[in-house]
Amino acid sequence: MGQVRVGISGWRYRPWRGTFYPPGLAQRRELGYAAERVTSIEINGTFYALQRPASFRAWRADVGDDFVFAVKGGRYITHLKRLADARTALANFFASGVLALGPTLGPILWQLPPNLAFDASRISEFCAALPRTSTEASTLAAEHDDKLKAEAWTEVESDRPLRHAIEARHPSFADPEFARILTETGVASVVSDGGSAWPAFEFVTTDLVYVRLHGADELYASGYDPTAIDAWAAKVAGWAQTADVLVYFDNDAKVRAPYDAQALLARLREDHGPPGLG
Numbered sequence: 001m002g003q004v005r006v007g008i009s010g011w012r013y014r015p016w017r018g019t020f021y022p023p024g025l026a027q028r029r030e031l032g033y034a035a036e037r038v039t040s041i042e043i044n045g046t047f048y049a050l051q052r053p054a055s056f057r058a059w060r061a062d063v064g065d066d067f068v069f070a071v072k073g074g075r076y077i078t079h080l081k082r083l084a085d086a087r088t089a090l091a092n093f094f095a096s097g098v099l100a101l102g103p104t105l106g107p108i109l110w111q112l113p114p115n116l117a118f119d120a121s122r123i124s125e126f127c128a129a130l131p132r133t134s135t136e137a138s139t140l141a142a143e144h145d146d147k148l149k150a151e152a153w154t155e156v157e158s159d160r161p162l163r164h165a166i167e168a169r170h171p172s173f174a175d176p177e178f179a180r181i182l183t184e185t186g187v188a189s190v191v192s193d194g195g196s197a198w199p200a201f202e203f204v205t206t207d208l209v210y211v212r213l214h215g216a217d218e219l220y221a222s223g224y225d226p227t228a229i230d231a232w233a234a235k236v237a238g239w240a241q242t243a244d245v246l247v248y249f250d251n252d253a254k255v256r257a258p259y260d261a262q263a264l265l266a267r268l269r270e271d272h273g274p275p276g277l278g
Contacts, residue, residue, distance in 0.1 A: 053097030223256035
């Protein structure tokens with residue numbers, strides 16, 4: 001049986017204040033409050049810009065060492081460089097403080113742009129360049145350029161496995177070659193629910209199933225009713241027979257994500273109860 005964790009994509013949203021977050025809760029307390037109610041959180045600020053080691057250290061301090069963060073890879077790598085010639089950019093990403101999360105560091109998410117079509121050689125080269133352990137990530141981080149200077153963080157507390165997941169959004173990724181490459185390189189393919197906005201791929205390529213739920217009907221806005229929660233709970237319980245499963249709700253616009261995450265956790269505990277449910 002694999003371990004199952006359910007959480008949210010990001011936690012700092014103005015509409016959540018006074019609704020999910022109690023009125024008057026200090027903004028600096030929001031992460032800790034959310035972490036008490038879900039079992040994993042996706043850090044998505046890393047997608048927009050390189051963060052600082054102090055931020056990663058603070059986030060780690062707000063949760064227990066049994067908590068898990070997924071970290072979203074930078075759009076500079078996925079959307080601007082489009083995965084090509086990315087070694088220095090990868091070094092900068094890992095040197096920005098990601099490794100300061102220590103034991104709370106979970107998988108790295110690489111979200112591809114919708115207009116990036118499948119290219120076997122590009123995907124193969126990118127997957128081959130990804131570090132598979134924290135020690136490998138530290139070695140890569142040491143290759144950072146002058147953008148980071150004194151802000152670089154390359155330390156690791158212990159050598160731990162490092163996993164990656166790719167969220168493809170172009171229909172050409174339905175090519176079986178994509179699944180084959182991910183299987184050979186040990187990279188997960190994200191199971192993404194984006195309604196009609198993007199294709200849905202549900203092939204399992206490694207011992208990690210990474211799920212992103214962006215809204216049952218309206219992207220980033222609509223919630224998941226009890227029937228939909230039941231359906232996803234059944235899928236998660238099935239995947240958990242042979243893999244670790246991480247599920248993140250990204251339907252944050254109308255404050256649905258934290259409540260849907262809690263509903264799925266409750267349903268899993270009541271109806272399926274995977275032994276590894278975090």
